[in-house]
Amino acid sequence: MQPLQLPIVFICLLALGQACQDSASTTTTKDWWENAQFYQIYPRSFMDSDGDGIGDLNGITSKLEYLKELGVTAAWLSPIFKSPMVDFGYDISDFFDIQPEYGTLEDFRNLIKKANELELKIILDFVPNHSSDENEWFKKSVKREKGYQDYYVWHDGKVNASTGVREPPSNWLQAFRGSAWEWVEERQQYYLHQFAVQQADLNYRNPDVVAQMKRVLRYWLNEGVAGFRCDAVPVLFEVEPDENGQYPDEGLSGLTDDVDNRNYLKNELIENRPETIDMSYQWRTVMDDYQRIHGGETRVLLIETYAPPAYTMQFYGNRSVEGAHLPFNFNLITVPASSGVSAGSIKTAVDNWLLNMPSGRTANWVIGNHDQRRAASRYGVANTDAMNMLVMILPGASVTYQGEELGMTDGWISWEDTQDPAACNANEDTYEEFTRDPSRTPFQWTSDTNAGFSTAAKTWLPLASDYETVNVAMESAASKSHLTIYKSLIELRKGSKTLQNGATKYAVLNEEAFVVKRYLSGYPIIVYVANLGNASLTVDLQEFDTTLASSLTMEISSLDSQKTEGALIEVSSIALSAGEALVLTSI
Numbered sequence: 001m002q003p004l005q006l007p008i009v010f011i012c013l014l015a016l017g018q019a020c021q022d023s024a025s026t027t028t029t030k031d032w033w034e035n036a037q038f039y040q041i042y043p044r045s046f047m048d049s050d051g052d053g054i055g056d057l058n059g060i061t062s063k064l065e066y067l068k069e070l071g072v073t074a075a076w077l078s079p080i081f082k083s084p085m086v087d088f089g090y091d092i093s094d095f096f097d098i099q100p101e102y103g104t105l106e107d108f109r110n111l112i113k114k115a116n117e118l119e120l121k122i123i124l125d126f127v128p129n130h131s132s133d134e135n136e137w138f139k140k141s142v143k144r145e146k147g148y149q150d151y152y153v154w155h156d157g158k159v160n161a162s163t164g165v166r167e168p169p170s171n172w173l174q175a176f177r178g179s180a181w182e183w184v185e186e187r188q189q190y191y192l193h194q195f196a197v198q199q200a201d202l203n204y205r206n207p208d209v210v211a212q213m214k215r216v217l218r219y220w221l222n223e224g225v226a227g228f229r230c231d232a233v234p235v236l237f238e239v240e241p242d243e244n245g246q247y248p249d250e251g252l253s254g255l256t257d258d259v260d261n262r263n264y265l266k267n268e269l270i271e272n273r274p275e276t277i278d279m280s281y282q283w284r285t286v287m288d289d290y291q292r293i294h295g296g297e298t299r300v301l302l303i304e305t306y307a308p309p310a311y312t313m314q315f316y317g318n319r320s321v322e323g324a325h326l327p328f329n330f331n332l333i334t335v336p337a338s339s340g341v342s343a344g345s346i347k348t349a350v351d352n353w354l355l356n357m358p359s360g361r362t363a364n365w366v367i368g369n370h371d372q373r374r375a376a377s378r379y380g381v382a383n384t385d386a387m388n389m390l391v392m393i394l395p396g397a398s399v400t401y402q403g404e405e406l407g408m409t410d411g412w413i414s415w416e417d418t419q420d421p422a423a424c425n426a427n428e429d430t431y432e433e434f435t436r437d438p439s440r441t442p443f444q445w446t447s448d449t450n451a452g453f454s455t456a457a458k459t460w461l462p463l464a465s466d467y468e469t470v471n472v473a474m475e476s477a478a479s480k481s482h483l484t485i486y487k488s489l490i491e492l493r494k495g496s497k498t499l500q501n502g503a504t505k506y507a508v509l510n511e512e513a514f515v516v517k518r519y520l521s522g523y524p525i526i527v528y529v530a531n532l533g534n535a536s537l538t539v540d541l542q543e544f545d546t547t548l549a550s551s552l553t554m555e556i557s558s559l560d561s562q563k564t565e566g567a568l569i570e571v572s573s574i575a576l577s578a579g580e581a582l583v584l585t586s587i
């Protein structure tokens, strides 16, 4: 046997080399999620079917054809489960039922049925860290009912030696300002809540909780969902109490003087614990077991994590264990947010993922969600197409937050209309610093009343002011719009082996241009170049890659670009106005 093993080892080593990887990957068929276009629906703001001003399931079902037309692979829905809506569905009072204002289980089954007909996949949001304080589990836990005593993280707190007053167990802070501990008179203990007071952290050191949450996953897999996007995963586990049964205090971060702001503390004891990684591997096993038993296509596990690369990358799994299919990559959000939008910050964001990702794993790119200001507002309206192009040209899967395909911008929400708990816990002068409402305004379908979102007199959040010009109807009718560009991009990726399987090279040119080359032997080269600066510039792509042909064909250009589709472009001198972005090919 010994001699036979040698060639196998040799082949594996060769496969690590670039050339070998190229030829090997042309013959590999990718699984559906590896080049997927995921689309995040925020159900409350997508489409209102019954005129109460709130989006709902039947509304989503009525618009699935729109997603199909876009070319989306899978839609993930922010939570649709029963909830008092303190954190708009991220506070779940029944993990096995639908929020009545969104519809019924029957409506959900119709949604799945329609999605199946259209060959669209539906992914649900899994919110594992906490439940609503109105959940039966919590009520039973408060009463110390058998089997539920330790469902949540309870603690007596500490008695202050000098005042004799009871104080929270530790200085930990919640995400929406203030202490992470809440006293319950009835049980005479504090419970932990890393988010709002009404979002009690489940106790993952209790095997019953672990089993219960796997039941939740299987329940919705049985309803036909294609997988889950797991919410707020890094906060799943906290440090264990010390030998005296006390929780240690977090150290100060030095980042802010605001003692109620979570960033005041280092948050090393309540985030990014090693046990959390293992739990994600267990959920992956639930997905794989389900497929093995029931057949069908891969059920995916996508994970939300804003964490340093060394932690985030572990979610992929390791050599012996499979983890999440995709730990979400928020680098394109976080890096430009801290260092400004520029070609340099985009390169850093791409480096941070691709240079840290374990080999054989699939990358992914996210530029927005319902917690961030809208992409067009953050990167600048001029960069809308440049960013939509980037996430679809880079290797792997990409994620669109509803409205990014239209270039929707933030709505302005007055203090009176403010809904988000992160803002309501602040005050009239400071709420805009914390609010997430501006990116949650209703989706813009038409130029009509309420942008065609609802027939109500008042929608749950007001519309963004640009709806009369930025909407599906106008952009579909236009010969060129953010929407038509977005569609062309998806179409290009669907038909391009180079984008699906090819290698990637990228660089910053002239300080403000970002350029990406995708290549695969035997297939056309694809080059993306975008001017992310504020002034015109002229780039020489041969400076980036001397092997490029002297001219390439213009495939897709940003909205204001004057270059026409099909034109031959001299790569040694491409003039780009601010925000101009091009996708070029070698055919």
Ligand SMILES: *[C@@H]1O[C@H](CO)[C@@H](O)[C@H](O)[C@H]1NC(C)=O
Binding pocket: 160, 161, 162, 163, 167
């Ligand atoms: C005890 O209470 C006093 C007065 O409020 C406060 O200054 C002190 O920090 C408390 N001690 C601890 C250990 O929390």
Ligand SMILES: *[C@@H]1O[C@H](CO)[C@@H](O)[C@H](O)[C@H]1NC(C)=O
Binding pocket: 277, 278, 281, 317, 318, 319, 320, 321
């Ligand atoms: C992979 O992860 C598992 C589960 O966390 C762990 O037990 C194992 O040691 C890890 N293996 C490697 C090679 O890192």
Ligand SMILES: *[C@@H]1O[C@H](CO)[C@@H](O)[C@H](O)[C@H]1NC(C)=O
Binding pocket: 340, 341, 342, 343, 512, 532, 533, 534
């Ligand atoms: C472009 O201008 C905007 C607004 O003035 C500014 O915030 C941004 O930093 C500028 N970008 C670059 C790359 O200079």
Ligand SMILES: CC(=O)N[C@H]1CO[C@H](CO)[C@@H](O)[C@@H]1O
Binding pocket: 087, 090, 091, 127, 195, 231, 232, 304, 369, 370, 371
């Ligand atoms: C992007 C995202 O899903 N954010 C959610 C993270 O979790 C908290 C608490 O569940 C929510 O408030 C966020 O909206």
Ligand SMILES: [Ca+2]
Binding pocket: 048, 049, 050, 051, 052, 053, 054, 055, 056, 101
């Ligand atoms: Ca409704």
Ligand SMILES: [Ca+2]
Binding pocket: 129, 194, 201, 202, 235, 236, 237, 238
């Ligand atoms: Ca937790």
